[in-house]
Amino acid sequence: MDEWMYNPMNGVTVVLALFVIFIGIRVLVVGSRLKKLRKQYVEVMGGTGVTDLEEVILELRNTIAAQEEHAQRMQKQLEQVQQVQKQEKGRIGVLRYNAFADQGSDLSFSIAVVNTAQDGVVLSGIHSRENTYVYAKPLEKGESSYPLTPEERKVIEQAK
Numbered sequence: 001m002d003e004w005m006y007n008p009m010n011g012v013t014v015v016l017a018l019f020v021i022f023i024g025i026r027v028l029v030v031g032s033r034l035k036k037l038r039k040q041y042v043e044v045m046g047g048t049g050v051t052d053l054e055e056v057i058l059e060l061r062n063t064i065a066a067q068e069e070h071a072q073r074m075q076k077q078l079e080q081v082q083q084v085q086k087q088e089k090g091r092i093g094v095l096r097y098n099a100f101a102d103q104g105s106d107l108s109f110s111i112a113v114v115n116t117a118q119d120g121v122v123l124s125g126i127h128s129r130e131n132t133y134v135y136a137k138p139l140e141k142g143e144s145s146y147p148l149t150p151e152e153r154k155v156i157e158q159a160k
Contacts, residue, residue: 086116093158095151099126107132112155118142120159122152 045056091114099108107127114120118141125134137144142156 087119088115091115091120091159093155093160095155095158097151100128108151110149110151110155112139112152112159114139114142114156114159118156118160122148122156124149124152 045053091112093112094109095111096106096109098106108125110122110124112120112122118139120139122137122139122144123134124137125132137146137148137152139156142160148156
């Protein structure tokens with residue numbers, strides 16, 4: 001029994017045994033952490049079927065680039081629609097009146113159809129006992145190269 005205690009090989013064996021136990025515990029701890037990390041990785045990756053995180057990042061980057069390009073195209077289309085909409089002749093003014101104070105009723109009319117820049121047309125119908133005459137006058141910026149009557153000016157103002 002004394003022989004075992006004084007043998008230098010026994011001390012080395014004990015140290016090596018303790019080192020192996022320490023390494024074994026360390027391997028178990030690292031294995032546990034690795035298992036936990038793998039579980040988190042599987043949760044993050046979900047059911048994508050992709051096992052390479054680099055592929056996922058590249059795919060996301062490509063998707064974002066495609067979305068940005070699509071957004072730029074949509075912005076350009078929106079600007080084009082806004083420009084076209086400004087040119088649309090959708091503002092209308094209507095006025096009925098009696099062109100001849102001594103006879104008839106409010107059967108004469110003026111209609112202005114203009115866009116936001118006041119470009120468009122004024123239509124006037126002058127009703128008499130025998131006929132109705134209809135006139136069209138083009139408008140640029142609310143004015144015409146033809147003389148405008150007070151009624152026509154009023155409907156242009158209404159259409160603004």
